[in-house]
Amino acid sequence: MYLRDNLEYSNPESRGLSWDYSQEHLTSEKQSGLKLDAFSPKLFRKNAEIVISKLEKYLADSSIRGLALTNPDVLLQTAKDLMASEGEGIADEEKLAAIIDLYIKTGIQVHSPGYMGRQFSGTIPLAGVIDLVSSIVNQPSSFYEAAQLPNVVESIMADEFNKFIGWERERFAMVTTSGGSLASLTALLAARNDKFPQIWSEGIYGLSGQSRPAIAVGDAHYSISRAAGILGIGEDQIVRLPINQKNQICIEKVRPTLEAAEKRGLKVFCLVASAGTTTMGAFDPIDELADIAQEKNIWLHVDGAHGGSLIVSDQLRHKLKGIAKADSFFLDAHKMMFVPAPCTLLFYKNKEKSYGAFRQDASYVFEKKPDIYTEFDSAEQNFECTKRPLIMNLWVLWTLYGKALFADKINYLCQLTKHAYEILNSEADFQTIHQPEANLLCFRYLPVNLRESAFPDFQVAIRNRIREGGKFFISKVDVNRSGALRVVFMNHQIDTDHFRMLLDEIRKTGQELLNESKRLNELLCI
Incomplete structure (x- = not known):
């Protein structure tokens, strides 16, 4: 309509066109080129019914299955075979079903x-439905005028x-x-900008003659090293804090x-603590680390990607003791809050400092006169x-069910992990590596007919074979530089x-590997 209205009030002769020709051209384009049927509400409903039917069947399938590589x-x-040929572009229900x-x-x-x-x-299925709504209404949420409810909701969930x-x-x-x-x-x-304010405008060269900025970490996620490179800090300026047997930062060795x-x-300038390490789910002593950070004028950032969500559990919140002393803290709701990825909540103790990460003027989006x-x-x-x-996926669930929906599931999964740990301790051919603090558990399968030198590679081989089998999907990790399940x-x-x-x-797979592999058989005890 906008295009047609502007054509009606323009001078078609000035462009060598008559209105009749332009209108005919537009009508022809609408019929053959624009494929407006793809925007049809009726077609949307038909497509949605196909997809929802498939997903309902998927959710109802309680069979044990892993990953079919x-x-x-x-x-x-x-x-490629499913793709429409050039000029075809016809909505095909069977093809859509095949794609799903x-x-x-x-x-x-x-x-x-x-x-x-x-x-x-x-995910909690309703969160996926809300995600569908977000996809259709398409409201970018960094600005209130574009996404009014999401921005208000973000404030509500912050208070919650x-x-x-x-x-x-x-x-x-x-x-978010x-x-x-x-x-x-x-x-x-x-x-960084709080402790070295000149870097934003002058870059790292503005620190000439000063101490080099550094970040202190324990068993940090690899994204911290990546961030150090991006920020111009450099991986060589990452200070590795000693780790204790529980895979936590050893508090006695932090000051030295x-x-x-x-x-x-x-x-x-920043100490990064973990609330649930990726390796083993360990929780660093946030309370004690916060005291040291405050004493030395260091920003304390808590990576709660996995375990930060335990804060909603009355039973498990104590694992984040001292979190109020942190300068920043985040949790991934797409992990232990069970909503579609990504959905991360980043918190700052000081609101004013939250604006210190980025400093730009852009008249086309930023308002000089706040309202x-x-x-x-x-x-x-x-x-x-x-x-x-x-935030919408999380808020709708929170609104309808409250925190109990999340807390109950978190409590169950952490309790299940404790039971799994007890089961492993009762099995002579399995070795537990740590006492779980959340819902991650690392262990090894160590049959009596395997030499110790083969332990690391053997665990990885078991994991890969199980993955190929398609019944279970588990992961592997290095603990103390040795492979583990x-x-x-x-x-x-x-x-x-x-x-x-x-x-x-695991037992069945391990024995199959020992029996069929000449390389591993050479390591068998005689």
């Missing part, structure tokens, strides 16, 4: 009891979580980001390590300009019987 070349050709089947079949089966391998979860954190209501801030890696990068930027770094010409609307904007606090309304319980449909079935599968 497909040859990439075969999958590539299958996908292929999509479901070739992914990790996160809703199956056989899925015990990663830290992303099977702060009930468990305990900061001053008017002084803290929360921002697309994933934990981006959350840590953003918080580290805020920390920081002082030694200072003598090397490093200025640690009642722009106070809800978050674009100046996060890297993303066009950002999905990440790792399970992550993210599905409330899993019980101890399923875990015992996994152990039987």
Whole structure:
């Protein structure tokens, strides 16, 4: 309509066209080129019914299944065969159904009891429905005017979580980001710019003659090293804090390590603690680390990507003791809050410092005169300009069910992990590596007929063979530089019987590997 109205009030002769010709051209284009039927509400409903029917069947399937790895070349050709030929472009219900089947079949089966391998979860189905709504209404949420409800909701959820954190209501801030890696990068930027304000404008060269900026970490996620490179800090300026047997930062060795770094010409501006390490789910002593950080004027950032969600559990919140002393903290709701990825909540103790990560003027989006609307904007606090309304999935569930929906499932999964640990301790051919603090558990299968030198490679071989079998999906990890098996319980449909079935599968697979591999057979005890 806009195009037609402008043509009617323009001078067609000036462009060598008559109105009749232009209108005929537009009508012809509408019929053959624009494919407007793709926007049809009726077609949307028909397509949605096909998809929802497939997903309902998928969710109802409680069979034990892991990951069916497909040859990439075969999958590539299958996908190409489904694509419309040039000029075809006709909505095909059978083809759509085939695409959905292929999509479901070739992914990790996160809703199956056989899925015990990663830290992303099977979602609460209603969250997926809300995600569909967000996709259709398409409201980028960094600005209030573009996404009014999501921005208000973000403020509401900030207050809900702060009930468990305990900061001053008017002084803290929360921002949503697309994933934990981006959350840590953003918080580290805020920390760096707070301690070295000249870097933003002058770059790292503005620090000539000063101590080099450094970050102190324990068993940190690899995204912290990546962030150090991006920020210009450099991986060589990462100070590795000693780890104790529980895989936590050893509090007794923090001060000496920081002082030694200072003598090397490093200025640690940020200490990164973990609330649930990726390796073993360990929780660093946040309370004690916060005291040291405050004493030494260091920003304390808490990576709660996995375990931060335990804050909603009355039974498990104590694992984050001292979180109110942190300068920044984030959790991934797409992990233990069971919503679609990504949905990360980044919190700052000091709202003013949350604006320190980014400093730009852009008249086309940023308002020089704030008003009642722009106070809800978050674009100046996060890297993303066009950002999905990440918070909506979480808020709708919280509104309808309250925190109990999340707390109950978290409590169950952590309790299940304790039971799994007890089962392993009762099995002579399995070795537990740590006492689990959340829902991650690392262990090894050590049959009597295997030499110790083969332990690391043997665990990885078992994991790979089990993955190929397609019944269970587990992961592997290096613990003390030695391979281990790792399970992550993210599905409330899993019980101890399923875990015992996994152990039987591991035994069976391990013995098959020993019997069929000449290389491993050479390592057998005689």
